[in-house]
Amino acid sequence: MKSKYSFLVKTTAMKKLIIYSMVLYFTTISVNAQTSKPDTTINLDLLKAPTSPAFNLLGVSPSDIERPTDINAFLVSIQNGTNNYTSFPKNYAVEFAPWLIFKKTGNTLDKFNSRAFKDVFQQSFQVSLGISQQNLDDQVADDSTAFTRSGIGFKFSLIRQPWSEETEKNFTALQKAQVAMLDEFENRNISTEVAALAEQEEVLRDSLVLVDRDATLTATEKRAIITRLSQQFRQVKARKNDKQNELIKTTEAYAEAKKIASSFKVERKRGGYLDFATGMVLDFPDKRFNYSEISKAGAWLTGGYDGGNNNSISILGIVRYLYQPSKIFADESNVLQTNDISTLDAGAKAYLNALKGRFTLSAEAIYRSVLNKDLIDPSWRFIFNVEYDVGMNQKLTFSFGRNFDGVISKGGNLVTALNFIKGFGSSKKIGK
Amino acid sequence: MAESFNSLVNKATSSSSNFDSYEVDTSDKQIVMKLEIGAPGQKSLSRVKIDTTSLAKDVNGEINNLKVGTNKSVRGRFLLVETVVTDILGGTDDTFVKFTLTGGPTGKYVCELSKTVSQAGDSIFYEIEIFFFG
Secondary structure, eight states: OOOOTHHHHHHHHHHHHHHHHHHHHHHHHHSSSSSSSSOOOGGGGGOOOSSSSSHHHHTOOTTTOOOOHHHHHHHHHHHHHHTTTSOSSSEEEEEEOOOHHOOOOOOOOGGGGGHHHHHHHHOOOOEEEEEEEEEESSOOSTTTTEEEEEEEEEEHHHHHHHHOOOHHHHHHHHHHHHHHHHHHHOOOGHHHHHHHHHHHHHHHHHHHHHHHHOOTTTTTHHHHHHHHHHHHHOOOOOOOHHHHHHHHSSSSSHHHHHHHEEEEEEEOOSSSSEEEEEEEEEEESSSOOOEEEEEEEEEEEEEEEOOSSEEEEEEEEEEEEEESOOTTOTTTTTTSOOOOOOEEEEEEEEEEEEEEEEEEEEEEEEEEEESSSSSOOOOOEEEEEEEEEEEEEEEEEEEEEEEEEOOOEESSSSSTTTHTTTTTTTTOOOOO | OEEEEHHHSSSOOSSSSSEEEEEEOOOOEEEEEEEEEEEETOOEEEEEEETTEEEEEEEEEEEEEEEEEHHHHHHHHHEEEEEEEEEOSOOOOEEEEEEEEEEETTTEEEEEEEEEEESSTOOEEEEEEEEEOO
16 A cells, blocks of 8 residues: 655655756766866857947947937038038938937827837837048048048837836826826916906907808808907917916926926836847948948847846847958958958847746857858857855856857866755755 | 928927817818827827817827817817927927818818927927817
């Protein structure tokens, strides 16, 4: 007859089996792998999409990038850059969001919480334009060897998250203040002057209705009178509206709205995102605008899932394409000339945080290749890390990696802590 | 070149109110209004009434294709649009309202108003009133 505790025996036996399997697995790895501790970091930043693709590819970091936020500022920027439209600029950099500059309406604040592709694209789409005088060594120059280089770049988001709770809360509070302001605005007793002007409006309304109903007037006569009364009405309304706009500034609702609006920041919830950036550099070697060459180009796709800090998983992925890059990532020893070279690099990072931060697991990988030359093979690197905080300032760690050259390495204290691991699942308490 | 660029600049009246009359007929054709708000990123809230009847209350952002009533039903009545636009930190200090009315025998009516705030977070009240006559 089976004991009622037989399942516990089985469970304990299973745990031991799992632990022994792990020991066997990691021991096998340790035999095959080098015993050196792997470099546990992969620098994905080098694949990161640039803030301004045009300036990045152009190789200049203009200290004074023009960033107009409306059409007037944009026109002033162009006017200054072209010496009042009389010459082509020598060194000029501008970054702007076309939909937000040229389309005056359609993107009120509430729309910035939208996840619809049209809204996300239009609001995030940015153009960077740069013009620089450079020599063949990619150095900014102003001598006879210099020629014009122009960079153009675009970037936009494809997927974004809605606002954070804090941003939603501020938006709701601002809305509440605006409702109170509209209530105040409709209060004609806010001052005797406003009340008097509102009374004049009532008289004009009555007059307009009477004229409209007057069957003795011809259509032409009626239009003429109504047009004249409308002009009077417009003047009265303008005076009333100006006064109301002046008085409303003294109300609590106005002050509250101003407080929120003047510090309003858009923050988004954690979650999935996807961004794209691209750009290219055009050279005008003969200093003529009817002949140009593409000297550099690039495209970046960045996406992932930001899961936050606790009990969550975060993933980041980047794919980068470069044409004639200044430096080839896959060519550490600089064997290749960069002429007509295209490279494709990619990286990914996953991070799991669980058990209130006591358990972390991370995996990182990076891939690099030269697309149109056979001299360098594609290569990749992978790193896997596990860390468990067992308390009392002790951590159980394991790291495993594969380098670009195919060498596998491992590190951590997991294998040496096997006796310690055996304590798992038993009722034996670990004393201080 | 300069002229074509300058033609892109906002030509809206620097004012925050307007009154006008709009001719209607005796048909059952709908009068439809649209309210667009600028500049990008600004926060707006609007109320629309015909006489004392509310057609839209405390609407966030823009109002698209709001039916005001048929030509014959709105004759002799007043349409009132009240909007508050609050300037949000960052970006331009311009505020802008574009009001469009369609459906009457004279076709489309457009009114554009704009004001620039003096400080970030300031609000502007816009008021547009239309008298329907026939």
